[in-house]
Amino acid sequence: MLKIERAFYRLAVLLVAVVLLAPSIVGSAIAAEFTVGVVPQFEAKKLHSTWQPILDALSLKTGHTFKLMGSKTIPEFESSLQKGEFDIIYANPWHAVIANETQGYVPIIKDGKKKLKGILVVRKDSGINEVSQLDGQEVAFPAPNALGASLLMRADLQNLFGVQVVPIYVKTHTSVYLNVVLGDASAGGGVRGTFMELPNKMSDVLRVLYETRPMNPHPICVHPRLSDEDRVTIQRAFLDLGEDLATNSLFSEVPIDLPERASIDDYLILKSWGLRDFYVSE
Numbered sequence: 001m002l003k004i005e006r007a008f009y010r011l012a013v014l015l016v017a018v019v020l021l022a023p024s025i026v027g028s029a030i031a032a033e034f035t036v037g038v039v040p041q042f043e044a045k046k047l048h049s050t051w052q053p054i055l056d057a058l059s060l061k062t063g064h065t066f067k068l069m070g071s072k073t074i075p076e077f078e079s080s081l082q083k084g085e086f087d088i089i090y091a092n093p094w095h096a097v098i099a100n101e102t103q104g105y106v107p108i109i110k111d112g113k114k115k116l117k118g119i120l121v122v123r124k125d126s127g128i129n130e131v132s133q134l135d136g137q138e139v140a141f142p143a144p145n146a147l148g149a150s151l152l153m154r155a156d157l158q159n160l161f162g163v164q165v166v167p168i169y170v171k172t173h174t175s176v177y178l179n180v181v182l183g184d185a186s187a188g189g190g191v192r193g194t195f196m197e198l199p200n201k202m203s204d205v206l207r208v209l210y211e212t213r214p215m216n217p218h219p220i221c222v223h224p225r226l227s228d229e230d231r232v233t234i235q236r237a238f239l240d241l242g243e244d245l246a247t248n249s250l251f252s253e254v255p256i257d258l259p260e261r262a263s264i265d266d267y268l269i270l271k272s273w274g275l276r277d278f279y280v281s282e
Contacts, residue, residue: 032230033065037086039095039218040071050253051090057247061237064230074145078281081105088234089221090254092147093267094275096219100264107219107267108235112260115214118148118156119195121180121206122187131161131210139165140176140185144280149173152212153189155274174198181205193255213273216266217256235261 038051048068055066069086071077080086081095084103091099093116099105120139122128134157141150144167157163168185170176176188177195181202187209195203220238222231241247242259251259 031063031065033067034087034226034230034234035067035069035085036088036090037069037071037077037080038090039077039092040074044070044072046253054241054250054254057241057250058234058237061240062233064234074143078145084223084225087223087226089223090218091221092218093215094145094147094151094270094279096221096264096267097270098279099221100267104224105221106224106231107221107262107264108231109220109238109259110262110266111217111256111258113257114217116148116217117192117214118150118153118212119190119192119208120153120157120187120210121177121190121195122209123180123183123205124207126186128186128209131157131163134165134187135163137165137186138168138184140168140170140179140188142171142173142176142189143169144278146189148191148212148215149176149189149194151275151278152215152273154278156210156212158277159274177202177206215270216262219262219267 036051036055038047040047042050047070051068055068058064058066066088069080071080077091078095081089081091081099082102084105089095089099089105096105096107100107120131128134139157141153143150145151150167150169154165154167157165165187168179170179173190173194176185176190177198179185180188192211195206195208198206222234226234238259239261242251242256248258251257
């Protein structure tokens with residue numbers, strides 16, 4: 001009889017323990033929601049149509065929810081970034097360096113097939129054949145912090161060539177090229193992708209005078225408040241989506257050809273390139 005009473009006692013203790021632990025067990029199984037900030041390279045509609053299918057596929061892979069948080073302008077995005085408002089970000093390489101310094105964001109994914117470079121264009125008939133000829137000249141850029149087209153380009157002009165230019169900020173890459181075509185600027189900073197999208201009547205008038213040093217492309221980074229488990233799970237999901245032919249095409253508009261692992265070490269070289277001297281902090 002005593003053995004039976006002891007058995008019931010042990011069972012009762014076990015049941016109490018299960019009841020007490022149940023909330024934490026259930027809680028650990030509940031999917032989390034993560035906020036995602038994307039540098040506004042495109043207008044809002046295109047940004048949503050590009051990223052929402054990726055985030056939906058990521059949800060299916062991980063069981064978590066990923067909420068796209070829009071930023072109307074790059075300065076607005078940068079402000080939110082500096083405050084650590086996003087759990088996950090897709091940002092340019094210099095953003096990644098600054099965000100790592102201020103908030104501890106760490107890169108987990110980058111494109112494994114291409115590098116990022118800026119280009120400097122002039123009119124074919126300008127007579128400008130050397131970068132040194134631009135010293136003291138007006139040069140068009142989209143914005144101070146546009147990475148390849150402006151930030152790295154201005155650092156290269158000054159630090160590699162000793163050239164001081166008068167910057168004109170015209171908001172878009174198209175406006176940069178148009179200013180050069182019309183002769184309102186002696187040269188202009190852009191990137192190969194936007195240059196290739198120009199109509200022939202514009203691109204035929206221009207030629208590339210210089211390309212910047214190559215750097216690793218825009219990374220996907222996560223805030224340190226995410227657990228190691230969540231970080232690894234999200235990274236693995238991105239890699240799986242990139243390796244699957246059925247989902248790889250989702251990244252084409254980003255554009256990312258093939259997602260691969262990334263770390264902050266892939267971007268630290270930018271600290272030695274003098275970009276900080278040209279970065280405009282909002």
